[in-house]
Amino acid sequence: MKSQPTVLFVRSPSQDRAAISMLRDSGLTVNEFDGVRDLECALGDYDTDCVVTNCEVENVDGTQYLGGLTVIERLRESHPELPVVLFAEVTNGDIAREAYSRDVFGYIPSTVSDAHQRLLAQVDAAVASSPARQRANKRKQLNEAVRLVNQALVRSQSRMDIERDVTAVLAGTTRYTEACTVTCQYDRPVVRALGSQRDHVSITAPDPLRRAESENRLVVADIDHATVADDTEALETDCTRILAVPLVYGGDSYGVLGVYADSVDTFDAEEQDTFREVGHNIALAIDASQTKDALRQRTTDLEQQKERLRELAQIISHELRNPLQAAMGRVELLAAEHAAEEFDAIQRSHTRMSFLIDDLMEIAREGGRQYTVEPVALSDVMADAWTTVTTDGSTIEIDCTETILADSNRLRQLAENFFRLATEQGDTGKITITDTADGFALEHDSIPLEVGQEGPFELYYASSDEGGGLHLAVIREIAQGHGWEIALSNDPTGRVRLHVTGVERPSAKPT
Structure with a gap:
């Protein structure tokens, strides 16, 4: 003194x-x-x-x-x-x-x-x-360093950009002599970015950097000049003090920020507190950049997957249309020679298959089904859907008189999937369709369905029976496309009811 x-x-x-x-x-x-x-x-x-x-x-x-x-x-x-x-x-x-x-x-x-x-x-x-004046100047220099670091974090796009820009900013200030980021591999710090942009450096004082990463805490240490003098490529050249800041966010470590100064009065308690926040911000920026990179890669992968699905849909469409058209032509020839109701049913099935192929291609091109909503008679659509399903002895009772706003093709597809669910999964019984106050309901006497706390639809969809799960998945997708809500319920006798709500009528449509 x-x-x-x-x-x-x-x-x-x-x-x-x-x-x-x-x-x-x-x-x-x-x-x-x-x-x-x-x-x-x-x-x-x-x-x-x-x-x-x-x-x-x-x-x-x-x-x-x-x-x-x-x-x-x-x-x-x-x-x-x-x-x-x-x-x-x-x-x-x-x-x-x-x-x-x-x-x-x-x-x-x-x-x-x-x-x-x-x-x-x-x-x-x-x-x-x-x-x-010294305290004020230190605070001014520190504030300026933090401001420049934050600017670098905002403009940098990748982890490498962040580390390179931050170390360059700190090494370029009047308060600090050098800065670097390192990760420890086999207990040896390896430089990732260096503020002075030197080509070759060696770390003569690795212990503070190792401790900062292994102990996940900020470390301040003096540098032994005798050790540095022996190495012409020493990272710590012209430095007397180091501050090692762990870069940790959300439990993930992104290495250590090393900040070097040529004064033993540097890195007091106030400065250490400031760099704790700086280290957190750097780690947060690195985490955000890597998340953004992952999302960008995920988007690219999804686009490639969608393209493959479009190609697959085109192949399927091509492979299905040829035999379907041949079958439709043969049915027309037979129907001209033989008057039989079965031919009409076959023709309706062929027409339905053609629609489903078109629907598949539309989903592949647009990424989703397109809905054309118009007034439709609920009973007519349900009756038409029943003719496309193999009933296996089941019967249907259509007790509805309402006209609703819906896409008739999609509504028929919804009904077909419920009918197939009932005839494939349940015993022979009666399907009943009724109007409700805000929609309609479809019921069947004996679909095996267990109701739990998570709800019958979710439980049944997650069941091991892939056929039933697929029918319900289609029903849910069509209902959601209309903006409707659906729910399944049953009673002790085994009768299952599909509630479709939120259905609009023509009179309720805004003008």
């Missing part, structure tokens, strides 16, 4: 000797310099509390004109925490305004009678303000 404040004095060739002696006599350590370049070369060698500069000092180009303003400007860029006092030989309002526009701490004309006393007072005030 130093015993007294240190002042760096940039003097003019012919002036300032008395002022420098007065400052030293007051207990300050004063180091003298002849110009801007000498000061910049020596700044890193002193623990400085304040800089005093004359106005007419040697500039970077070797001239003696207004070099003091250049001193202020350069220090604001490289050491904004250092207070600067301008001790000028001239009383010029324009120079004073220029100095204050560069954030000079104080301006003392050396021509006034009490110039030295004013200078000492300004230097004392500047030294007293130094800790507060």
